[in-house]
Amino acid sequence: xxxxxxxxxWVICKSGTSVKIECRSLDFQATTMFWYRQFPKQxxxxxxxxxxxxxxxxxxxxxxxxxxxxxxxxxxxxxxxTSAHPEDSSFxxxxxxxxxxxxxGEGSRLTVL
Amino acid sequence: xxxxxxxxxxxxxxxxxxxxxxxxxxNTAFDYxxxxxxxxxxxxxxxxxxxxxVSEKKEGRFTISFxxxxxxxxxxxxxxxxxxxxxxxxxxxxxxxxxxxxxTRLTIIP
Numbered sequence: 093x094x095x096x097x098x099x100x101x102w103v104i105c106k107s108g109t110s111v112k113i114e115c116r117s118l119d120f121q122a123t124t125m126f127w128y129r130q131f132p133k134q135x136x137x138x139x140x141x142x143x144x145x146x147x148x149x150x151x152x153x154x155x156x157x158x159x160x161x162x163x164x165x166x167x168x169x170x171x172x173x174t175s176a177h178p179e180d181s182s183f184x185x186x187x188x189x190x191x192x193x194x195x196x197g198e199g200s201r202l203t204v205l
Numbered sequence: 206x207x208x209x210x211x212x213x214x215x216x217x218x219x220x221x222x223x224x225x226x227x228x229x230x231x232n233t234a235f236d237y238x239x240x241x242x243x244x245x246x247x248x249x250x251x252x253x254x255x256x257x258x259v260s261e262k263k264e265g266r267f268t269i270s271f272x273x274x275x276x277x278x279x280x281x282x283x284x285x286x287x288x289x290x291x292x293x294x295x296x297x298x299x300x301x302x303x304x305x306x307x308x309t310r311l312t313i314i315p
Contacts, residue, residue, distance in 0.1 A: 098248070124301065135294060135305045136249065185248045189301055194239065196248040 095119055096188055098197035105176055106205055113171045113200045115142075115186030121166035122188035127159075130183040130199075142169040142186075176204040209297050211306030218313055224282040226309045228295035231276065235297035235304075240269065240280045243292045243308075252293070253280070285313045 095118040105111050115125055123144045128136040140161050141149040148161035158180075160172040173180050185199040210229045218224045228238075237256055241249035255262045255269045255278065262269045268281040282289055290313045295306040 199248040
């Protein structure tokens with residue numbers, strides 16, 4: 093199946109710093125990628141839709157200035173958590189459609205101290 | 206708000222038994238219904254999926270049953286194995302945007 097790769101798989105940062113997470117489609121091109129957030133033992137919540145060459149579309153309640161999304165190419169989308177705080181600690185997962193199926197990355201666990 | 210309700214929240218099944226997880230949706234415009242399997246610390250992996258014009262789909266030990274009139278669909282895992290122990294999410298898609306169920310933590314005991 094299609095491969096979606098995320099990096100880093102885990103990151104620990106100090107409060108107030110910014111963290112960038114990359115999402116790559118390795119064997120296909122994706123004009124659209126999706127970013128999800130998952131708290132422990134909970135379901136995935138869609139944060140935003142990343143669109144290649146244009147602005148991301150954010151879900152209601154998601155701060156666009158806090159979670160910056162850049163979809164610079166057909167194989168790369170980045171999520172930057174700006175001025176991170178402990179409440180931003182979570183599991184962030186990206187996904188992309190290929191041939192009608194949605195594939196997920198392995199996820200990036202962010203811990204903000 | 207589009208919702209997908211999933212039950213049970215947790216499920217314990219003996220090895221070799223049948224695991225059944227149910228989901229119900231509200232929006233009849235949903236056009237794709239996948240099931241995902243997630244192990245701790247990993248991203249969800251597509252298990253099996255169905256479109257609303259099909260009532261059943263089987264892939265190995267996994268079967269989706271789909272009831273369009275009742276707006277319900279379910280995942281059946283036959284001959285459940287300890288390696289199937291994971292969290293399972295149903296989902297429904299509209300315009301490539303997925304709405305997830307709340308998840309079911311499945312534990313297969315020897």
